[in-house]
Amino acid sequence: MYNGLFHTLIGASHLAKGTVCQDASDFGATEKYAIAVVADGHGSKRHFRSDVGSKLAVKACMEAVEAYMADPEEFDEGLREDPKGLIRRIEKNIILRWNLAVREHAGENPFTDQEKLPFTEEKFKELRLESIYGTTLICAVITEDYTFGMQIGDGSLVVVDEDAEADMPIIDDESAPANLTASLCNSNAIDLFNQFFIPDQSLAVFVSTDGLYTSFRSSEDFLDYHSIIASHLDKPTAFDAIVQRNLEKRTHYGTQDDISFACAYDPALIVESMNDLKAQVERNKLRAEIRHAEAQAKIQKQRLKNTMHLREDASAVS
Numbered sequence: 001m002y003n004g005l006f007h008t009l010i011g012a013s014h015l016a017k018g019t020v021c022q023d024a025s026d027f028g029a030t031e032k033y034a035i036a037v038v039a040d041g042h043g044s045k046r047h048f049r050s051d052v053g054s055k056l057a058v059k060a061c062m063e064a065v066e067a068y069m070a071d072p073e074e075f076d077e078g079l080r081e082d083p084k085g086l087i088r089r090i091e092k093n094i095i096l097r098w099n100l101a102v103r104e105h106a107g108e109n110p111f112t113d114q115e116k117l118p119f120t121e122e123k124f125k126e127l128r129l130e131s132i133y134g135t136t137l138i139c140a141v142i143t144e145d146y147t148f149g150m151q152i153g154d155g156s157l158v159v160v161d162e163d164a165e166a167d168m169p170i171i172d173d174e175s176a177p178a179n180l181t182a183s184l185c186n187s188n189a190i191d192l193f194n195q196f197f198i199p200d201q202s203l204a205v206f207v208s209t210d211g212l213y214t215s216f217r218s219s220e221d222f223l224d225y226h227s228i229i230a231s232h233l234d235k236p237t238a239f240d241a242i243v244q245r246n247l248e249k250r251t252h253y254g255t256q257d258d259i260s261f262a263c264a265y266d267p268a269l270i271v272e273s274m275n276d277l278k279a280q281v282e283r284n285k286l287r288a289e290i291r292h293a294e295a296q297a298k299i300q301k302q303r304l305k306n307t308m309h310l311r312e313d314a315s316a317v318s
Helices: 012-017 050-068 072-081 083-108 121-126 219-230 236-250 267-272 274-317
Strands: 003-009 023-029 033-040 137-143 147-152 156-160 194-198 204-208 259-265
Touching: 003 023, 003 033, 003 236, 023 050, 023 259, 033 050, 033 204, 033 259, 050 083, 050 137, 072 083, 083 147, 083 194, 137 156, 137 204, 137 259, 147 156, 147 204, 156 219, 204 219, 219 274, 236 259, 259 267, 267 274
Parallel strands: none
Antiparallel strands: 003 259, 023 033, 033 137, 137 147, 147 194, 156 204, 204 259
């Protein structure tokens, strides 16, 4: 049986401004697969119900994957024949379910005068309903034979492979044109999804909103963090609380944004690979020390260079 964890925490910047948490997350597992999902509502003026939109997105994603994977044998066959096409159909289903959920929520919860207050009557009428609930979405699914996932908007997806190496199979939001945030609320949302498929078993998958990534100094440090977490998944009950406390601290770093984090893994495989995971953590520590030394050397070199320039300028003046 698969296992996992998920946490959503409000960012320090949101607490300071008195705004609500706009993130959402979830995890689900069956005997055949596990899924980890996060979403990040946009939170700007015209996306004033994005905190609801992110929750609806996570729910829509969980339901869509569950529906498509209800018959594992049929799904496996379809995925191996045309992984891109099948994942694209799941993405379309997520969009459909989310749009229907948004309309249902708006119908049951009419917009209040307080919500309309920041807009003129004309400007409010120009708002697309979906835009009001705008959100990103990231999902990863793990099985004993393959791993796949999809992403629209920013945030990160990390896979720890059978060799205990952590990697991001989807990097940045390359599908979105400049100055456009890829979102479920976009009319062309299906064209803004990125996806990946790995025809091998993975040790673990992790998804997180951008508040976590921006709390690290580099992508290397970010990936090392996931290796450390993976190396402790053999004791999930105790470590779950530790992860939550660490994420709470991270909401005060970087952009101080909300953080949602979820992972899915096979406990038996984690235990079997524990020596490899711990060895990878030690290798990462050595690499981090080398990166730090190189950075310090670069800083020192620049300081010496600046000092030489100052002396040359002083000589020229005298």
